[in-house]
Amino acid sequence: MLPPLFCTHPAGLDRANRLAEHYGLVLAGTLPEAGHALVLDEFKLALHSLGKGAPGPVFVDFGAGAADWRRKHGGGRGQGVAKACGLKGGATPRVLDATAGLGRDAFVLAALGCKVDMVERSPVAAALLADGLIRAGQLADVAAIAERMHLRFGAAAPCLTDWQGERPEVIYLDPMFPESKTRSALSKKEMHTFQQVVGPDEDADALLAPALALASVRVVVKRPRHAPLLAGMRPSHSLEGESVRFDCYIVPRSVG
Missing domain, CATH: 3.40.50.150 (Vaccinia Virus protein VP39)
Structure with a gap:
């Protein structure tokens, strides 16, 4: 099952909807308490692990x-x-x-x-x-x-x-x-x-x-x-x- 997509800022909702449509993702209104989620914030898209002790996010950064x-x-x-x-x-x-x-x-x-x-x-x-x-x-x-x-x-x-x-x-x-x-x-x-x-x-x-x-x-x-x-x-x-x-x-x- 694909992780849900969650957008943290209203200005990014249009892009989030395009991402969901293109990649077959489900745009969620809230983050789940556990598992994984794709999170689109003001700066980047990242894969997050959720829950206590979860590791840091995964994202692509070619400039750093x-x-x-x-x-x-x-x-x-x-x-x-x-x-x-x-x-x-x-x-x-x-x-x-x-x-x-x-x-x-x-x-x-x-x-x-x-x-x-x-x-x-x-x-x-x-x-x-x-x-x-x-x-x-x-x-x-x-x-x-x-x-x-x-x-x-x-x-x-x-x-x-x-x-x-x-x-x-x-x-x-x-x-x-x-x-x-x-x-x-x-x-x-x-x-x-x-x-x-x-x-x-x-x-x-x-x-x-x-x-x-x-x-x-x-x-x-x-x-x-x-x-x-x-x-x-x-x-x-x-x-x-x-x-x-x-x-x-x-x-x-x-x-x-």
């Missing part, structure tokens, strides 16, 4: 915090996602991030010059990401980066099968992986809340074949380091980090 630090100090083209997607030399491939989530890796690629199309199936994630892009577009430091990021709300599989737009050179897949209670590197409390609401990508294995058919150069799959291969298919090569790995599937060049 972790995203801003990663842009300035994260290692540029030396980052795993950049190397996996082929950003070597002056290459800035067009990327389709078919499981965009909160857009963190997409922002890294866009900050390095790539045009990034994003697809997100979850109404909650898509609404948060769209809100973050709007606010990023109003900030001088990151507005140009946000312009290189384009979001589509919908399921990835049909979008990959019937892609309408410029063919991507790289398709990036980072499906939400079911959390394990034994994982020592469990996400922060806020991200754990996000994963609870959005849920795993149950169709993840079904995304690889249409991605390989659509991409002109490569498909990159981000996985927890010890997770099984997506669809059981061995990649051309993998790049391993401390907690994640990038499985790279090189698309054979057509002859003639």
Whole structure:
């Protein structure tokens, strides 16, 4: 069940109604006492956990915090996602991030010059990401980066099968992986809340074949380091980090 949407200020009611209609949300008059809710305040849209001891809200902010630090100090083209997607030399491939989530890796690629199309199936994630892009577009430091990021709300599989737009050179897949209670590197409390609401990508294995058919150069799959291969298919090569790995599937060049 989707969390309700609650607007805290009268001036935002029109926008709240548009959000509810576009993403299939229910606009609530009051906040529930427990569970989760999307809250639109004067400044941003955020996913809140409700009740005593609840963690802080989840929202997208490309102009501050972790995203801003990663842009300035994260290692540029030396980052795993950049190397996996082929950003070597002056290459800035067009990327389709078919499981965009909160857009963190997409922002890294866009900050390095790539045009990034994003697809997100979850109404909650898509609404948060769209809100973050709007606010990023109003900030001088990151507005140009946000312009290189384009979001589509919908399921990835049909979008990959019937892609309408410029063919991507790289398709990036980072499906939400079911959390394990034994994982020592469990996400922060806020991200754990996000994963609870959005849920795993149950169709993840079904995304690889249409991605390989659509991409002109490569498909990159981000996985927890010890997770099984997506669809059981061995990649051309993998790049391993401390907690994640990038499985790279090189698309054979057509002859003639």
